[in-house]
Amino acid sequence: MLLASPSNPTGTSIEPDELRRIVETVRARGGSTIVDETYQGLSYDAQPVSALSYGDDVVTVNSFSKYFNMTGWRLGWLVVPHAMVSAVEKLSQNLFICASALAQHAALACFEPETLAIYEARRLEFKQRRDYIVPALRSLGFGAPVVPDGAFYVYADTASVHHPAAGNSDALTHSMLHDAGVVLVPGADFGFHAPERYIRLSYATAHSKLEKAVRRLGTLFSR
Ligand SMILES: Cc1ncc(COP(=O)(O)O)c(C=O)c1O
Numbered sequence: 707m708l709l710a711s712p713s714n715p716t717g718t719s720i721e722p723d724e725l726r727r728i729v730e731t732v733r734a735r736g737g738s739t740i741v742d743e744t745y746q747g748l749s750y751d752a753q754p755v756s757a758l759s760y761g762d763d764v765v766t767v768n769s770f771s772k773y774f775n776m777t778g779w780r781l782g783w784l785v786v787p788h789a790m791v792s793a794v795e796k797l798s799q800n801l802f803i804c805a806s807a808l809a810q811h812a813a814l815a816c817f818e819p820e821t822l823a824i825y826e827a828r829r830l831e832f833k834q835r836r837d838y839i840v841p842a843l844r845s846l847g848f849g850a851p852v853v854p855d856g857a858f859y860v861y862a863d864t865a866s867v868h869h870p871a872a873g874n875s876d877a878l879t880h881s882m883l884h885d886a887g888v889v890l891v892p893g894a895d896f897g898f899h900a901p902e903r904y905i906r907l908s909y910a911t912a913h914s915k916l917e918k919a920v921r922r923l924g925t926l927f928s929r
Contacts, residue, residue, distance in 0.1 A: 716852075766785045843907065847866050869927055
């Protein structure tokens with residue numbers, strides 16, 4: 707069972723008791739649970755709980771790309787059960803050998819107190835953007851049934867926006883790009899649950915740009 711929490715594209719986390727039940731159910735059926743916790747450092751509400759709390763047989767995946775701001779450095783880590791270490795070593799030697807020395811030195815600097823202070827300030831900045839953009843999307847007519855608690859995404863329902871392409875995320879994102887200069891990603895990239903209705907917004911951009919995008923979409927939807 708492969709899960710991501712917080713998830714891309716919804717920015718929501720699996721509730722701890724629910725995750726525990728998933729791990730127990732998968733274990734009872736002889737399976738393994740692998741949880742991508744790449745966005746866990748970017749949690750805004752409850753204190754996040756790692757899936758590792760639910761047993762030594764759980765695998766977690768993590769990355770320096772998001773909280774540590776090292777997107778593109780190709781550096782991450784796995785926590786694996788002891789019994790899997792030898793097999794994962796064989797895989798990693800053949801697929802990867804090792805991370806570049808440059809990336810490893812940069813990652814060490816992530817744990818300096820002054821660097822961690824910057825990450826914490828960034829996390830709070832993301833929280834402020836979330837607190838701005840979710841109500842703003844709702845006031846533009848998008849459906850956002852839950853407030854995302856992590857990552858930097860909102861997965862919004864387009865069915866009720868005032869636009870001829872409402873409910874058609876491909877056509878709507880095309881119009882937003884060409885008629886308003888605002889880029890969002892249509893749901894088709896993210897799975898099978900009504901992808902034609904949903905769009906993903908990323909708020910990994912400056913607050914002022916989010917405000918500009920909201921103004922432009924307001925104009926587009928009032929035509
Ligand atoms: C859930 C999730 N995991 C991992 C990644 C990418 O991590 P990396 O840059 O380490 O490949 C992303 C990037 O969008 C993501 O959304």
